[in-house]
Amino acid sequence: MNDLQTDFLKLVDRYGGLIAKVCYFYSVDADDFNDLRQEALLNLWKGFPSYRGEAAPQTWIYRVTLNSCVSYFRRHKRRSSAASSIDTVPELIADGADRATLLRELYSLICRLDKTDMALILLWLDEYSYEAIADITGMPRNTVASRLRRIKEKLVEYSQNS
């Protein structure tokens, strides 16, 4: 195994939680989650040799993982509904029962948003500044601010209705 492969495995080991968390919110069931995480890891590996550390690793991982989720061409396979339910994913990825419950609760709200809105709210929840979000998403800062305001209103509405 060469240095590049070793460094990549270290990166996945360190930020595996972030990748899993983002992929979970974009998935419709457990099989989909596995496909999406594989897709994100593949894209990260493809881009890893050209990643020169200009952005923080977490920001780069966020960008590639979100891009993988947004551009993902879903394959339609026959799935066994019980084993493939999205409810089974938090137990697989979370490191504690309370975090699994939390993941499930947040999923029920965030999964209703469209793909780009989901990316915006995930970045905002992870304390990225409006400028950083604008850079990652390619939107003007003011658009980020106004869209986030609308998204927050929607989430409040969803939580009241659920």
Next chain:
Amino acid sequence: MTPEDLKKKWAHLRNFQSAPVNADLLNDIIYNRLTTTIDRLTARYRRITILGFVMALMMVLMYFSGSGHSVFSGYIPLEFAGYFLLCSLIDGYLWCNANRLDLNTMPIEEIATCTRRLRLVHLLSMVIIIPFAVVILIQLFGTANFYTRLGMIAGGTVGLAVGLNLLFQTLRDYRTLTHH
């Protein structure tokens, strides 16, 4: 729940360590034994672009040389050439655009817009191409003899089954597209 409550809950999820990714999968990734869906899609578009162009060329040659099976009479080879050329052009457009997607550097909004457009072109192209093919095949049926017609009916039945399956898949794709 207010956005601030949401943020507080999210804070519990920050820096959490997920269960490790399957080691076999990671090995397959780092030894380049797997390809992304965009790579596979690009390869498929490239194949159809080249194949469509070659078939269009063959049909034009068939028309001008007057060779080929008797069912390819009149302007049918030229209609086929038009059909294959259209497939080649649409897939060429999809190939070029899918090839331009760079998930490492492009911003999310650009990726989202581009993939949305590609999916739409993909779906619209099927709406144009399928009726075009049906019209040509009906014409072909009219010029064919009894045994060729039998063969066409058998092939058509299989084609219909595959086509319906593709149609349902497309509708599911469209549902996914409109859902997210």
